[in-house]
Amino acid sequence: MTDTPVNLDSLRERIDELDNEILRLISARADCAKQVAEVKTQSDPGAVFYRPEREAQVLRRIMELNPGPLNSEEMARLFREIMSACLALEQPTKVAYLGPEGTFTQQAALKHFGESAVSMPMAAIDEVFREVEAGAVNYGVVPVENSTEGVVSHTLDSFMDSSIHICGEVVLRIHHHLLVADTTLRDKVSRVYSHPQSLAQCRKWLDAHYPRAERVPVSSNAEAARMIKSEWHSAAIAGDMAAKLYGLEKVAEKIEDRPDNSTRFLIIGSQHVPMSGEDKTSIVVAMRNQPGALHDLLEPFHRHSIDLTRLETRPSRTGVWNYVFFIDFKGHVDEPRVAAVLEEVRLRASEVKVLGSYPVGVL
Numbered sequence: 612m613t614d615t616p617v618n619l620d621s622l623r624e625r626i627d628e629l630d631n632e633i634l635r636l637i638s639a640r641a642d643c644a645k646q647v648a649e650v651k652t653q654s655d656p657g658a659v660f661y662r663p664e665r666e667a668q669v670l671r672r673i674m675e676l677n678p679g680p681l682n683s684e685e686m687a688r689l690f691r692e693i694m695s696a697c698l699a700l701e702q703p704t705k706v707a708y709l710g711p712e713g714t715f716t717q718q719a720a721l722k723h724f725g726e727s728a729v730s731m732p733m734a735a736i737d738e739v740f741r742e743v744e745a746g747a748v749n750y751g752v753v754p755v756e757n758s759t760e761g762v763v764s765h766t767l768d769s770f771m772d773s774s775i776h777i778c779g780e781v782v783l784r785i786h787h788h789l790l791v792a793d794t795t796l797r798d799k800v801s802r803v804y805s806h807p808q809s810l811a812q813c814r815k816w817l818d819a820h821y822p823r824a825e826r827v828p829v830s831s832n833a834e835a836a837r838m839i840k841s842e843w844h845s846a847a848i849a850g851d852m853a854a855k856l857y858g859l860e861k862v863a864e865k866i867e868d869r870p871d872n873s874t875r876f877l878i879i880g881s882q883h884v885p886m887s888g889e890d891k892t893s894i895v896v897a898m899r900n901q902p903g904a905l906h907d908l909l910e911p912f913h914r915h916s917i918d919l920t921r922l923e924t925r926p927s928r929t930g931v932w933n934y935v936f937f938i939d940f941k942g943h944v945d946e947p948r949v950a951a952v953l954e955e956v957r958l959r960a961s962e963v964k965v966l967g968s969y970p971v972g973v974l
């Protein structure tokens with residue numbers, strides 16, 4: 612198809628008119644958000660500005676109404692950024708994430724909070740918890756499970772000795788690439804650095820393409836990307852953010868063994884999140900070590916037709932809690948049927964802690 616100059620000019624004129632309209636509307640929306648902030652502060656001087664349930668509702672509504680031709684995810688991402696900028700007008704949001712810069716956790720933080728949030732890398736998962744608990748940041752982002760490699764046990768363990776709540780979740784498709792620096796001798800790669808989980812997620816690909824290269828586990832894939840800058844015979848497995856941050860080239864793209872490889876991250880904070888209409892609840896339950904304990908624990912969920920989305924067992928670190936189960940299920944603690952199940956579970960367990968109810972990840 613060829614555009615005549617006349618057509619192109621008139622189309623661009625139309626685009627300019629539409630941009631004027633979009634500009635006017637976004638500014639009016641931002642004004643509204645500022646007024647929302649005033650209303651919130653008037654009713655409560657210690658008001659919480661970020662409202663995960665409302666954000667989830669806004670994004671779901673946009674996805675439902677989207678007439679195309681942009682796909683719904685793309686459209687929601689645009690609105691994600693508009694809301695992020697509006698929230699920054701109300702109050703700049705500080706978010707700690709498991710660093711260093713360039714990790715998938717940073718990507719998850721940006722996906723969830725948008726580019727207007729101020730994100731700060733932390734060296735370890737418990738540091739993210741500590742920063743949130745100390746009030747040095749508003750929220751934290753930590754990985755919790757990967758579709759190929761399973762649970763991130765460090766995150767679950769951190770909840771056991773913390774008063775932190777879960778305020779949200781975000782799922783990220785994980786694409787790994789084999790990266791080299793411009794000084795790397797590509798046919799002499801004898802060492803591949805990455806996080807142990809990433810090495811495991813690319814095991815078959817490495818067996819097929821670099822069977823003799825030494826696989827070196829390091830603390831994060833961003834750290835792997837940083838290290839190979841000074842080693843001419845080494846490559847790193849990492850994602851797009853790390854590749855961009857360290858100016859590396861992709862020798863091979865999307866080398867993860869499973870194409871549906873994804874990681875779920877949790878947003879942690881101190882607020883109770885009201886119902887959004889499509890929510891999940893996470894609890895941790897301690898049971899006595901006796902036959903049938905797991906059956907007793909799960910039976911009320913089955914009877915009340917509550918969908919379990921995840922069940923994880925962790926060894927207890929105190930003598931009192933023999934078995935500790937992390938359970939995620941559909942529903943919100945403010946729903947009567949969920950409250951009823953929790954009441955029954957409390958009678959059967961030696962300890963129950965509700966980690967939080969939060970909107971099912973939208974993007």
Ligand SMILES: O=C(O)C(=O)C[C@]1(C(=O)O)C=C[C@@H](O)C=C1
Nearest residue numbers: 647660661662665666694697698
């Ligand atoms: O509705 C609110 O409470 C707002 O603050 C407005 C708004 C938005 O831009 O839509 C902004 C931030 C909140 O996290 C949720 C929504």
